[in-house]
Amino acid sequence: VTQMRTMFAIYVVVIAVGLVVYITVGLAHL
Amino acid sequence: MRLWARNNSLSLVFLVLFIAALVGQSIAGQRAFNEQQLQHGGEGISYTRYLVSSHFGSAVLENWQSEYLQFALFIVATVWLIQRGSNESKPPGDVGRESDRKQLVGPHTQRNSPSWARVEGLGRRLYENSLIIVMATIFLAAWFGQSVTAWTEYNAEQQEHGAASVSWLGYLDRPDFWEKTLQNWQSEFLAVGTMAVFTIYLRQRGSPESKPVGAPHDQTGTSG
Numbered sequence: 333v334t335q336m337r338t339m340f341a342i343y344v345v346v347i348a349v350g351l352v353v354y355i356t357v358g359l360a361h362l
Numbered sequence: 363m364r365l366w367a368r369n370n371s372l373s374l375v376f377l378v379l380f381i382a383a384l385v386g387q388s389i390a391g392q393r394a395f396n397e398q399q400l401q402h403g404g405e406g407i408s409y410t411r412y413l414v415s416s417h418f419g420s421a422v423l424e425n426w427q428s429e430y431l432q433f434a435l436f437i438v439a440t441v442w443l444i445q446r447g448s449n450e451s452k453p454p455g456d457v458g459r460e461s462d463r464k465q466l467v468g469p470h471t472q473r474n475s476p477s478w479a480r481v482e483g484l485g486r487r488l489y490e491n492s493l494i495i496v497m498a499t500i501f502l503a504a505w506f507g508q509s510v511t512a513w514t515e516y517n518a519e520q521q522e523h524g525a526a527s528v529s530w531l532g533y534l535d536r537p538d539f540w541e542k543t544l545q546n547w548q549s550e551f552l553a554v555g556t557m558a559v560f561t562i563y564l565r566q567r568g569s570p571e572s573k574p575v576g577a578p579h580d581q582t583g584t585s586g
Contacts, residue, residue: 339370342377350426351503354419358510361416361517 428546
């Protein structure tokens, strides 16, 4: 179970980082 | 470690492909961006600056949003809609949310079922729909991200041409936003429909995305 949990966490982090970084980039020019 | 890699090979390979393609996109994107800047008498930007640019951000997120929309729609559409003979569809008799017994919830849980399948009420309601909730949330966040990064891009271009800037809501009303959005959606919808239809008659031996090679064409939803 831990094995799959690690992969799940990696995907969640990759997606979250991508969304947060580029939403911030877009809003930074406000 | 070796066992870990084997047990996770599908997601691992796609993660590596994703990173490789993203790096490739960023390298090509920076060059294309700088070419355009130089043509317009501007200055190029560094690679690291390009990585946190609206140009790169909007290019990444406009593709993300359409992929997550595609899967979110497909997940929810296949609850209610069917394609007879398709590997991507369930049989016509199973349309809808299905019985608690078939879904292994409430009193029908197994020893190792997720604990959220056992509880009653809101907790289970959320868990029952957690996949669509998360996929739809990522879609909406990515689409919002596309809108703000492309908006910044749009205004930079407006400025370059001595035109007036537009507000975020104003940008959502511009054809630029909808062209970027819909050009991604159309390809996803076509690909999803194609998977639903092609798996009626075509096969890939060994793939769960296909019916078994010898399965009859009118047999619905039986991965092989």
